[in-house]
Amino acid sequence: QLQLQESGPGLVKPSETLxxxxxxxxxxxxxxxxxxxxxxxxxxxxxxxxGSIYYSGATYYNPSLQSRGTISVDTSKxxxxxxxxxxxxxxxxxxxxxxxDTSMVTDYWGQGTLVTVSS
Amino acid sequence: xxxMTQSPSSLxxxxxxxxxxxxxxxxxxxxxxxWFQQKPGxxxxxxxxxxxxxxxxxxxxxxxxxxxxxxxxxxxxxxxxDFATYYCQQYNGIPFTFGPGTKVDIK
Numbered sequence: 001q002l003q004l005q006e007s008g009p010g011l012v013k014p015s016e017t018l019x020x021x022x023x024x025x026x027x028x029x030x031x032x033x034x035x036x037x038x039x040x041x042x043x044x045x046x047x048x049x050x051g052s053i054y055y056s057g058a059t060y061y062n063p064s065l066q067s068r069g070t071i072s073v074d075t076s077k078x079x080x081x082x083x084x085x086x087x088x089x090x091x092x093x094x095x096x097x098x099x100x101d102t103s104m105v106t107d108y109w110g111q112g113t114l115v116t117v118s119s
Numbered sequence: 120x121x122x123m124t125q126s127p128s129s130l131x132x133x134x135x136x137x138x139x140x141x142x143x144x145x146x147x148x149x150x151x152x153x154w155f156q157q158k159p160g161x162x163x164x165x166x167x168x169x170x171x172x173x174x175x176x177x178x179x180x181x182x183x184x185x186x187x188x189x190x191x192x193x194x195x196x197x198x199x200x201d202f203a204t205y206y207c208q209q210y211n212g213i214p215f216t217f218g219p220g221t222k223v224d225i226k
Binding site for chain 1: 120151153155161162163164165168169174206208210213214215216217218219220
């Protein structure tokens with residue numbers, strides 16, 4: 001059974017970089033059959049797709065991030081990561097890592113981790 | 120970006136009711152439409168993909184239809200475990216976008 005688990009600081013200061021890691025178990029992150037990505041949800045609000053990465057290293061991002069986001073893969077650890085620079089209070093959200101198939105259907109989600117941006 | 124709208128934004132229903140939620144895309148997305156269920160404090164769960172295909176393990180009381188710009192999610196007989204927020208998502212074009220959600224609660 002595939003499992004995804006987010007980890008990282010729960011509190012980040014404004015203007016700093018948010019860094020999260022998603023550990024994948026029960027499946028290989030090197031598989032050609034899937035994309036790996038991030039989705040966030042501000043408290044009490046809706047869902048926003050952040051971006052995703054394919055095993056080849058190809059990445060896709062939401063333009064709303066204004067080039068602040070970077071997604072990378074560490075195949076040796078079966079993990080992928082999100083870095084979001086120059087954060088503001090508007091980046092406060094529950095961050096989910098997720099798997100999507102080659103049609104980009106998101107079929108597995110991590111449990112989510114709350115990141116608060118505050119000084 | 121493709122904008123997704125949902126109606127209603129919330130609804131109250133009774134156990135056993137048939138419930139229909141509508142999702143509309145700002146431009147045609149063929150059938151690249153998914154439906155998710157989210158309960159408080161939990162990650163969303165995939166119910167329907169490709170507008171009408173039932174995800175493995177999801178009860179057949181959930182069904183989806185539509186193509187192009189207009190889509191529906193139907194719950195044939197609402198059960199206590201179905202009270203949740205439902206989101207549609209288009210994956211036809213980047214950025215993939217979600218509808219604002221429809222909260223289904225108990226009447």
